[in-house]
Amino acid sequence: METQNWLLKQASTQPDKVAVTDGTSTLTFRQVKDQVEQIAGKLNQLHPGPRVGMLADNSIESYKIALAILCSGRTIVWLNWRLADEELQRQISDSSLAVCLVADSLWQSTMDERFVSYQGLSNSTARRTALIPSFDYDRVASIMYTSGTTGAPKGVLQTFGNHFYSAVSSALNLDLTSDEEWLCVAPIFHISGFSIIMRGLIYGMTVRIVDKFRALKVENILVNEPVTIMSVVPFMLKKLLARLTESHRHYNHAFRCMLLGGGTVDRPTLVKCQKLSIPVVQCYGMTETCSQIVALRAQDALRKLGSVGQPLFTTQLKLSKSGEVLLKTPALTPGYLNLPEKLPAKMVNGWYQTGDIGHLDSDGYLYIDGRRDEMLISGGENIFPEEVEQVYQQYPGIDAIAVVGKTNPEWGQVPVAFVVSQQQLDPQKLIHFGYQHLAHYKVPHQYIKVSSLPTNASGKVQRFLLRQQLS
Numbered sequence: 149m150e151t152q153n154w155l156l157k158q159a160s161t162q163p164d165k166v167a168v169t170d171g172t173s174t175l176t177f178r179q180v181k182d183q184v185e186q187i188a189g190k191l192n193q194l195h196p197g198p199r200v201g202m203l204a205d206n207s208i209e210s211y212k213i214a215l216a217i218l219c220s221g222r223t224i225v226w227l228n229w230r231l232a233d234e235e236l237q238r239q240i241s242d243s244s245l246a247v248c249l250v251a252d253s254l255w256q257s258t259m260d261e262r263f264v265s266y267q268g269l270s271n272s273t274a275r276r277t278a279l280i281p282s283f284d285y286d287r288v289a290s291i292m293y294t295s296g297t298t299g300a301p302k303g304v305l306q307t308f309g310n311h312f313y314s315a316v317s318s319a320l321n322l323d324l325t326s327d328e329e330w331l332c333v334a335p336i337f338h339i340s341g342f343s344i345i346m347r348g349l350i351y352g353m354t355v356r357i358v359d360k361f362r363a364l365k366v367e368n369i370l371v372n373e374p375v376t377i378m379s380v381v382p383f384m385l386k387k388l389l390a391r392l393t394e395s396h397r398h399y400n401h402a403f404r405c406m407l408l409g410g411g412t413v414d415r416p417t418l419v420k421c422q423k424l425s426i427p428v429v430q431c432y433g434m435t436e437t438c439s440q441i442v443a444l445r446a447q448d449a450l451r452k453l454g455s456v457g458q459p460l461f462t463t464q465l466k467l468s469k470s471g472e473v474l475l476k477t478p479a480l481t482p483g484y485l486n487l488p489e490k491l492p493a494k495m496v497n498g499w500y501q502t503g504d505i506g507h508l509d510s511d512g513y514l515y516i517d518g519r520r521d522e523m524l525i526s527g528g529e530n531i532f533p534e535e536v537e538q539v540y541q542q543y544p545g546i547d548a549i550a551v552v553g554k555t556n557p558e559w560g561q562v563p564v565a566f567v568v569s570q571q572q573l574d575p576q577k578l579i580h581f582g583y584q585h586l587a588h589y590k591v592p593h594q595y596i597k598v599s600s601l602p603t604n605a606s607g608k609v610q611r612f613l614l615r616q617q618l619s
Contacts, residue, residue: 150282151312154349155181155219165326166354168211171369177352180212181279187216189274194247194264199291201225201240201248206336206359209266211345213249214336219279224290225303226337229254235301239293242486243303285309289346291485292339294435303485304435306339313478314343314438315350317460321443322377322405322429326352329402331378333358333366340379340409343439363387370399377403381410382417383548385428389420398425405429405446409439410608411534412456412516414541418449432456432516434502436481441465442514454538455513465514466499472520473506474499505532522611524553524561531563531590533611539585543578545571550601550609551592554618565592566614568600 155177158167163178175183191200191213200217202224204210217224225243227236229251240248240262248263255265283289289308293301318324330348332355334341348355356375358366361384369375370388380388385406405427412430421428427446433439442465444457459465464476480500483491494501505517518532525531533551540549548568553561567573575595582591602613 149285149309151285151308152282153219153279154283154346155184155215156279156281158349158352162326162352165352167348168208168355168357170208170357170359171373173208175208175212180215182276183212184216184219185276185279186274187212187269188220188279189277190269190272191216191220191222192277193272193274194269196222196247197244199223199225199243199245201227201243201245202337203227203229203248203250203254203263204336205229205251205253206332206341206357207251208357210251210336211355211357213266213269214342214345215349218283218289220277221280223288226290226292226342228293228335228337233258239301239303243291283308285312286482288482290342292337292342292435302487302490304481305483305485306435306438307482310438310479310481311343311346312350313462314433314441315347317462317477317479318347318440318443319351320461322407324351324353324377328353328376328404329356329374330354331356331358331366331369331375333361333384334379334381339433339435339439344379346438361387363391367391367395367397370403371397372400374400374402377405377407379407379409382408382413385413385421386417389417389424389426392424393420407431407440409433412454412538414538415450415453416542418453422450430456432514436500437475437477437479438481439479441475441477441479444513448513452509452511452513455509455515457514458512459514467506467508468496468501470520471505471507471517473502473504473514473516475502476500522552524563526553526556526561526563526589527559529587529589531561533563536563536565536582536586536590536592539582540565540567540578543581545569545573548601550611550614552611552614552618554594559589562594563590563592564594564596564618566596566598566601566617568598573597 158177159181164176167177167180168175250263250265252266285308288305290306291303293303330344332344336342408430430444431440432442441463442457466474503520507515518534536551537549550566551563554564556562602610
């Protein structure tokens, strides 16, 4: 199945609509099309092959180059610039990249001939080239390497069809239109960022791109510009709430909601959002499903505390006998690059095994208890780190917390907490607090203070790195 090239469609139906802005520069869909044609011509001169790597910052230039790759019939391989060089080289080799385009701010003098800076691409001369007229739903648009929170990266294949069905489901759930302006502060090499760009093309809405998250800068944008939606992780939401508490300002009248991913949030935070009239839509998704496939409506946030919501329109969901979340959705990846056996191994009778353990309440709302591979067993009892963390997030003075299992000769494993705090915390008081809210075997007796928690690009804690510290 094919669909018209989304950029060409928007440029023909609403050419003067703002497609993207960074607060300084603004481009309409017609202007984006014209500039993408120019970039595509320059890209063709590099003879990059079917895939082009991107080490991208959040900028209009990255936005245009990404569209030039897609609209010239090629696949984007998104590379995480936070990776160590050895990790990066493995992904470049795995995806057989001949060319990797690099944002000028990320350029390093040690980069070899495969790497081309944005400036180098811009300086080349070439004729504008016509963009491909249509997108094949089965063709791979993008590849994102994901290690989840456990280690070895896998190249997730994301088709145009995957992106389309993800966008349609989100639009139906949030009642989205072309009048939206979506603030993109999540890194665009991650699905939470790139999905905003793709939705901008599909909906015909404006993407407000921001280079990186700074609470004050983002607050100024939300107050003074007509942004309607912002995608956040819990860390960002809490920082923005802290800013508002100090500034006593109000977001612009058009602002509709925060779309919260990367984990659920605690009751005090939700109550604060409610008092400040900031709707929060909590959601659940993954790189393999091109972003969210389950969402919790803002009006249900306190009534269904801890839930990630109900399946979106095109998603089917059920639980296995062991409580694992199983999915069917047209947004699901067709597989992993160079790992043909990987996806079939995750399928059971047509259902995708997510690796997440959860439960459904009587109304069909989903609650994620934790990762199957992160659950620890202490004295025969199952402990999910997320449950313990959600309790301790309410403890005064704790900024962030992560719980992992430590080998114990008597119990098999015991929970250990890594804590970020600006205060001196009394371990005995922490233990007593835990006993008031949790079964005793779930309460950590060891608390390790750290300056920060290791996270991946989506803000999820990489527990395997914490376990390495213990060993």
